Amino acid sequence: MRVPDRLVAAGGYVTRWAADTVGVLLAMSVGTFALVLLARGDPAAVLAATRAGRPATPEQIEAVRVELGLDDPAPVRYLRWLAHASTGDFGLSLRTNTPVGPEVADRLGVTFGLVAGSATVALVVGLAVGVAGAVLPRGPLRGALRIGALLVTSVPAFWLSYLLVLFLALRLHLVPTSGMAGPRTWLMPMAVLGLPAAGVLSRVVAVTLREALDRPYVRAAQARGSRPLSIVLRDGLPNAAGPILSVAGFGIGSLLVATVVVEKIFGWPGLGAYFVQAAGARDVPALQAAVLVMGGGFILANRCADVLHGLIDPRARRSSS
Amino acid sequence: MNRGRARTTLVAVPLVVFVVAGLLAPLIAPADPTANDLAAGLASPSAEHLLGTDQLGRDQLSRLLYGAQISLAITAAVLAISLTAGAVVGTVAGYAGGWVDRVVSRVIDVVVSLPGMLVALAVIGVRGPGVDNLILALALWSWAPYARIARARVASLRDSPHLDALRLLGAGHGRIVGRHLLPLALAPCLVYASTDVGTVVLAVATLSFLGLGVAPPSAEWGQMLIEGRPFLASAWWLAYPPGVAITAVVFASNLLGERLAAGAERPSIIRLVRPGRIRRATRPAASPDPGTVLRVRDLSVTYPDGSASRRVVAGMSYEVRRGQVLAFVGETGSGKTTAALAPFGLLDPSAAVTGSALLDTHELIGLAPGERRRINGRRVGVVFQDSGAFLNPLRTIGAHVDEAVRNAGRGGRRAATRRVSGELLRLAGLPDPVAVARQFPHQLSGGMRQRAQIAIALAGEPELLVADEPTSALDATVQAQLLDLLARLRDELGMAMIIVSHDLAVVSRVADTVAVVYGGRIVESGPATDLIDEPDHPYTRGLLDAVPRPRTAPGTRFRTMPGLAGGGPDDLAGCGFAPRCPLRQDSCDHEPPALQPLLPATAHRSACLHPPTREGSC
Ligand code: SF4
Numbered sequence: 045m046r047v048p049d050r051l052v053a054a055g056g057y058v059t060r061w062a063a064d065t066v067g068v069l070l071a072m073s074v075g076t077f078a079l080v081l082l083a084r085g086d087p088a089a090v091l092a093a094t095r096a097g098r099p100a101t102p103e104q105i106e107a108v109r110v111e112l113g114l115d116d117p118a119p120v121r122y123l124r125w126l127a128h129a130s131t132g133d134f135g136l137s138l139r140t141n142t143p144v145g146p147e148v149a150d151r152l153g154v155t156f157g158l159v160a161g162s163a164t165v166a167l168v169v170g171l172a173v174g175v176a177g178a179v180l181p182r183g184p185l186r187g188a189l190r191i192g193a194l195l196v197t198s199v200p201a202f203w204l205s206y207l208l209v210l211f212l213a214l215r216l217h218l219v220p221t222s223g224m225a226g227p228r229t230w231l232m233p234m235a236v237l238g239l240p241a242a243g244v245l246s247r248v249v250a251v252t253l254r255e256a257l258d259r260p261y262v263r264a265a266q267a268r269g270s271r272p273l274s275i276v277l278r279d280g281l282p283n284a285a286g287p288i289l290s291v292a293g294f295g296i297g298s299l300l301v302a303t304v305v306v307e308k309i310f311g312w313p314g315l316g317a318y319f320v321q322a323a324g325a326r327d328v329p330a331l332q333a334a335v336l337v338m339g340g341g342f343i344l345a346n347r348c349a350d351v352l353h354g355l356i357d358p359r360a361r362r363s364s365s
Numbered sequence: 366m367n368r369g370r371a372r373t374t375l376v377a378v379p380l381v382v383f384v385v386a387g388l389l390a391p392l393i394a395p396a397d398p399t400a401n402d403l404a405a406g407l408a409s410p411s412a413e414h415l416l417g418t419d420q421l422g423r424d425q426l427s428r429l430l431y432g433a434q435i436s437l438a439i440t441a442a443v444l445a446i447s448l449t450a451g452a453v454v455g456t457v458a459g460y461a462g463g464w465v466d467r468v469v470s471r472v473i474d475v476v477v478s479l480p481g482m483l484v485a486l487a488v489i490g491v492r493g494p495g496v497d498n499l500i501l502a503l504a505l506w507s508w509a510p511y512a513r514i515a516r517a518r519v520a521s522l523r524d525s526p527h528l529d530a531l532r533l534l535g536a537g538h539g540r541i542v543g544r545h546l547l548p549l550a551l552a553p554c555l556v557y558a559s560t561d562v563g564t565v566v567l568a569v570a571t572l573s574f575l576g577l578g579v580a581p582p583s584a585e586w587g588q589m590l591i592e593g594r595p596f597l598a599s600a601w602w603l604a605y606p607p608g609v610a611i612t613a614v615v616f617a618s619n620l621l622g623e624r625l626a627a628g629a630e631r632p633s634i635i636r637l638v639r640p641g642r643i644r645r646a647t648r649p650a651a652s653p654d655p656g657t658v659l660r661v662r663d664l665s666v667t668y669p670d671g672s673a674s675r676r677v678v679a680g681m682s683y684e685v686r687r688g689q690v691l692a693f694v695g696e697t698g699s700g701k702t703t704a705a706l707a708p709f710g711l712l713d714p715s716a717a718v719t720g721s722a723l724l725d726t727h728e729l730i731g732l733a734p735g736e737r738r739r740i741n742g743r744r745v746g747v748v749f750q751d752s753g754a755f756l757n758p759l760r761t762i763g764a765h766v767d768e769a770v771r772n773a774g775r776g777g778r779r780a781a782t783r784r785v786s787g788e789l790l791r792l793a794g795l796p797d798p799v800a801v802a803r804q805f806p807h808q809l810s811g812g813m814r815q816r817a818q819i820a821i822a823l824a825g826e827p828e829l830l831v832a833d834e835p836t837s838a839l840d841a842t843v844q845a846q847l848l849d850l851l852a853r854l855r856d857e858l859g860m861a862m863i864i865v866s867h868d869l870a871v872v873s874r875v876a877d878t879v880a881v882v883y884g885g886r887i888v889e890s891g892p893a894t895d896l897i898d899e900p901d902h903p904y905t906r907g908l909l910d911a912v913p914r915p916r917t918a919p920g921t922r923f924r925t926m927p928g929l930a931g932g933g934p935d936d937l938a939g940c941g942f943a944p945r946c947p948l949r950q951d952s953c954d955h956e957p958p959a960l961q962p963l964l965p966a967t968a969h970r971s972a973c974l975h976p977p978t979r980e981g982s983c
Contacts, residue, residue: 071475076487079487079488079490079491080491082488082491082492083491083492084491084492084493181714194616194619194620194623195612195616197619198563198567198612198615198616198618198619199608199612199615200567200570200571200574200587200608200611200612200615201571202570202571202574202587202590202591203590203607203608203611203612206590206594206597206604206608207608209597210597210598210604214597214598247623259754260749260754260755261754261755261756261757261758263711263749263755264747264749264755264756264818264821265757265768266710266711266737266741267709267711267741267742267745267746267747267749267822268741268742268746268747268768268769268772268773268821268822268824268825269737269738269739269740269741269742269743269769269772269773269825270738270742270768270772271738271772272734274768278757278760278764278768279757279760282757282759282760283757283758283759294478294480297480298480298482301480301482301483301486302482304482304486304575305571305574305575308575319486319490320486320575320576320577322490323486323487323489323490323575323577324490324494324576324577326490326491326492326493327490328490328491331487331490331491335483335486335487338483339479339483342480342483346478356759357759358759358805359758
């Protein structure tokens with residue numbers, strides 16, 4: 045069985061992948077919209093009260109219902125919501141009576157910056173510790189790396205933040221306790237987000253890479269005099285790419301959600317903090333916007349990991365759905 | 366085993382403490398966790414308040430214990446709901462099969478791949494905070510792994526005759542699912558639940574910390590931490606205990622999960638450190654004969670075997686000369702491959718190799734990995750058995766050969782490297798190197814893969830080529846072609862070669878000398894013609910009797926001799942072949958017979974006390 049041209053085959057694969065991704069994103073948008081059906085209380089009443097500044101009269105509530113089209117059938121409302129959302133219009137916040145879209149857009153940069161920074165920490169530390177865990181002989185150092193990785197994934201992010209604040213900020217005065225001004229304020233949030241993800245990643249790298257390095261082709265590479273680094277990079281990691289990429293994709297996607305804790309603690313004006321405020325106030329339009337953006341980012345991170353695996357390993361293309 | 370189980374138990378201790386503390390909190394807590402006493406606010410730990418008090422003067426130890434109670438109750442509720450729902454959904458889907466199964470599996474896949482925190486925040490966001498919504502939010506997402514586990518367990522039983530029998534006996538679907546399948550599915554779900562405790566505890570604490578879970582004045586751990594936040598620097602007893610409690614429970618749960626998931630673990634071949642446990646030969650290296658490329662003396666290889674160790678090669682000596690082929694012949698497990706690869710550090714890293722192996726004048730045993738790279742791929746090339754597994758499936762043949770050329774220091778710019786690779790592929794008998802270089806290993810036939818391996822092995826213009834079963838698993842015509850190729854390369858390039866094979870008939874085609882290996886020892890060795898024409902050792906004779914006569918059916922494997930293949934060299938006190946030997950006598954069981962020349966000053970040697978040729982009467 046000859047594959048005629050590697051690039052053409054990969055091109056078809058990428059097209060299929062893109063179509064699937066759109067499908068998954070659409071499915072998620074349905075779920076996000078459905079949140080409004082789960083909501084307790086009448087959003088129209090909440091918004092009317094916000095506008096009036098006191099409990100609203102039935103007439104005011106009815107006016108809002110008509111304005112928002114809340115009496116239309118759910119599918120119609122979904123399509124309308126999706127059409128608006130795709131232009132960045134998520135409606136009015138029930139909490140502040142201001143448009144949600146621009147607020148979310150303003151906050152996006154902060155959150156994505158934070159995620160990008162902590163994803164870098166997670167990838168660099170996770171890969172380095174994982175590779176060390178795979179090539180070190182069984183012994184105290186390897187055990188310490190493993191326990192350390194598990195420990196750092198077990199510490200709640202908010203408590204890890206406390207510890208860092210206590211030592212780095214209050215005792216050593218290396219960094220400010222909170223806020224977002226200047227590069228040094230990025231250190232703690234990036235560490236709190238990135239280190240647990242690095243811990244998870246390092247475990248997967250250690251286990252799957254060790255397995256890959258036990259394969260006959262590694263012995264053959266040693267027989268032709270390849271360097272250990274080259275064996276790890278060319279023979280080991282690519283063959284362990286499936287599990288590593290899927291955990292990395294999930295981990296980086298989850299960083300987006302984990303910003304809710306970190307932004308609150310360090311007082312960052314990002315999407316995560318907005319999400320928590322919206323959740324606390326049962327602000328459904330704001331919640332939907334936050335869920336759609338975070339969920340979308342999460343799905344994209346996972347899908348990107350998938351497509352990368354398919355590009356590295358032609359065998360993975362067939363099984364991908 | 367026993368030790369492993371003891372450790373697993375030890376790992377679970379924090380979980381047990383968590384459960385006990387949660388259950389007994391009302392009995393063991395020294396004070397009411399909500400009793401304010403502003404006069405005693407922010408008191409540091411003392412005999413009265415073992416963990417001090419918070420800003421409202423509440424006893425921290427009591428709050429910690431009641432926190433365990435809250436966490437435990439919520440976690441138990443979440444796990445009970447998600448385990449039950451998951452097990453039922455998974456069992457039904459697995460039992461039903463067909464489209465039900467496909468739809469449910471798809472839903473499970475989606476839910477498992479969602480980030481739990483996002484689901485929980487969204488649900489609590491629209492439903493409002495509170496314990497009931499917290500449980501709902503967590504259960505909505507945590508049921509899926511249980512469903513997946515139960516489904517897998519039940520689907521594997523779907524077509525079992527046991528179920529058919531139940532149906533024949535008139536059991537309804539409900540009864541089969543409820544009485545017979547669900548209990549089976551619950552067992553693995555319960556094991557998973559023990560590792561899921563940490564996830565739920567962490568989620569409860571995080572949501573409460575965000576103000577979306579358990580509300581004050583309840584002494585939930587996350588809640589305690591947020592209340593203690595303003596006093597972080599001044600009152601450490603507010604900052605540490607709840608965090609330590611959460612971390613301990615989650616850590617124990619994660620560790621337990623990893624222990625349950627981990628299987629047997631082998632060390633990887635690559636080691637950053639110098640291999641240990643190696644003793645060089647004590648004897649000074651004899652000045653080698655100039656024609657000798659590799660000279661091995663007293664080679665032993667030992668593997669750890671549980672707490673003991675097991676020798677697989679015992680005191681082997683052999684040598685191979687320029688332009689000559691040495692063939693190791695023996696059954697699977699005889700130690701022939703180990704003996705051939707040991708000098709080059711190509712065994713499992715747990716192997717302890719002793720003795721001496723001189724390549725020219727360089728001692729190979731005990732070399733550090735860095736020094737090995739100056740030997741392997743440059744002065745020694747290796748061809749492995751074709752199972753497809755010795756080539757990286759993700760790299761093209763060209764990438765392999767190019768790498769070998771660069772390793773050997775013969776690479777240059779990309780084009781120059783490619784040119785050398787092309788020559789090597791052509792030398793190995795692949796007429797269209799450009800096309801082959803672009804192919805992946807699985808796109809080639811077995812014979813072509815072996816030629817590619819030969820090209821890789823030749824990249825360093827080696828003095829010695831080691832080929833481990835280079836032609837097994839190939840059909841007879843291809844075998845013959847490859848052997849002819851090896852013979853031609855030996856003659857044209859003047860290389861020394863070691864060929865390992867289980868097939869004496871095959872190697873007799875190219876071998877100059879033959880060493881017959883049995884049970885980790887060489888039992889007979891000598892020039893190929895002598896050994897084949899006048900075999901001495903009963904084992905060799907057995908091999909030759911079983912070898913098809915020339916020209917009958919070339920390449921047929923020899924018929925296995927009666928009896929089991931040999932064990933290790935130390936399994937028996939005497940001759941390793943004795944259990945299968947038709948000529949065995951009592952004296953054979955005392956000590957292993959030494960490999961001795963048949964006649965003074967001949968190269969033909971044999972290790973047998975009562976060889977048929979010399980004692981005639983047998
Ligand atoms: S030493 Fe004895 S048992 Fe061993 S091969 Fe010779 S005759 Fe057979």
